[in-house]
Amino acid sequence: MIEIDIHKRLLSATGDFNLKVSCRINEGQFVSIFGSSGAGKTTILRLIAGLTQQNSGSISVNNNKWFDSTNKINLNPQKRKVGFVFQDYTLFPNMTVKKNLEFALNKGQSKDFINELIETMELTDLQNRKPETLSGGQKQRVALARALVQKPSILLLDEPLSALDGEMRNKLQDYILKVHKKYNLTTFLVSHDISEVFKLSDYVIKLENGSILQQGTPEELFLGKITTGKYTTIGTVLSIQPSDVINIVSVLSNNNIIQVIATNEEVVNLSEGDKVTITSKAFNPIIQKI
């Protein structure tokens, strides 16, 4: 159980505001912190990691206090043992891929786990390369592997995929899910991409101007009431083409283009680039074993 109660005064371009967040997260959950930029999402991760100091409140992980303003407890980042993946990868430029991972080893920790990570993240061919020769997606895989070397119980991901293109994002999302399950992690992901949040997380904290607007499962937050017997996916509107009395809306969802028929009233408020949900009755989709 991770209990977070943070209070931090933040300076921003649009004026000062208070970051006030409290929540309880169960072990093994995949939590997304969702919201527009400047809402304080990254700051929450930095506070959990101890990279930024909060003004008051407390953070405790499995009943161990990491921060407690009343008892003046404040563990430094070195002692908190979290895995942190930064937005800009921050691989050490002077070290090869393998050396980056080895640097992360604890004193006396065996190198076996590094080989396992290199295999899991499919880095075998890259292990002797310097970071500057890698693509964005490759760098992010190395950064993810490096964050796991010390076998942390908490993984913090700060918009790790925002600089990558669609296909690469999908692939890395799969890697993230894979390690989240394989190593039994409690993962916090900062993201402003609904489809990513929907795909990865089982708990979402929606943040606005430093306060929690909503929290719950992605279905609760983005789809309203849970409706059984329906299949729902999230996508982006690519185009709206009028055809006779109806419209054909093309939607990109998980790298598939889906065409949906919509009436004129339904497309009044729709434009290209909008995020939409597509819901289908359960008797409609065709199921085939693969």
Next chain:
Amino acid sequence: MLDWSPIILTLQLALITTVILLVISIPLAYWMANTKSRIKSIIEAIVSLPLVLPPTVLGFYLLIAFSPESAIGSFLNDVFGLKLAFSFSGLVIGSIIYSLPFMVQPLQAGFSSLPSSLSEASFVLGKSKYQTITKVLIPNIKKSILTGIVLTFAHTVGEFGVVLMIGGNIPNQTKVVSIAIYDEVESLNYSNAHVYSGILLAVTFAILLLVYINNNRSNKFSR
């Protein structure tokens, strides 16, 4: 016959000064690049003073401080048996102060050019500040370190005013090349002055050339 001892003495002084300054300046430059303390500006101003202050002013104050009559001078003499005025050790201390900005400024610029997330990534991996500086930061500012070393060395070789004020002109003790040149010219011994000057010109030019060749090579962090 040319007396080589001033040249050897100059190189010794420059080498010792550079090594000591490197050791002092790495932690100082790291602190200056990262601190938000209010005294940072004061420290920065003090470090940069030798860039603008006439060497004679620095030399004059050091001479006063080193004199056995002064509190500092008599303390060093009584406790450590150190006589700094008109001695080689005094020259080393004077050179360290005089060349401080030439080492600190490139290193500080180097540390500042690295993204702070690089240190943070190392901290969350459980690494101490010392490990982070030695294993992550220093290897990524090699160019700045080389610049600092070379500039400090060259600047110490070219030092005159401070040496003259606190060292005088004692052969094998404080008579460095720049002083020797002055001495030879005073005694109208132009041919020796030419040789010493030629050597200094060649050495300092070669050193600076090295810095600029190094600077013009592509750097990972210079955008």
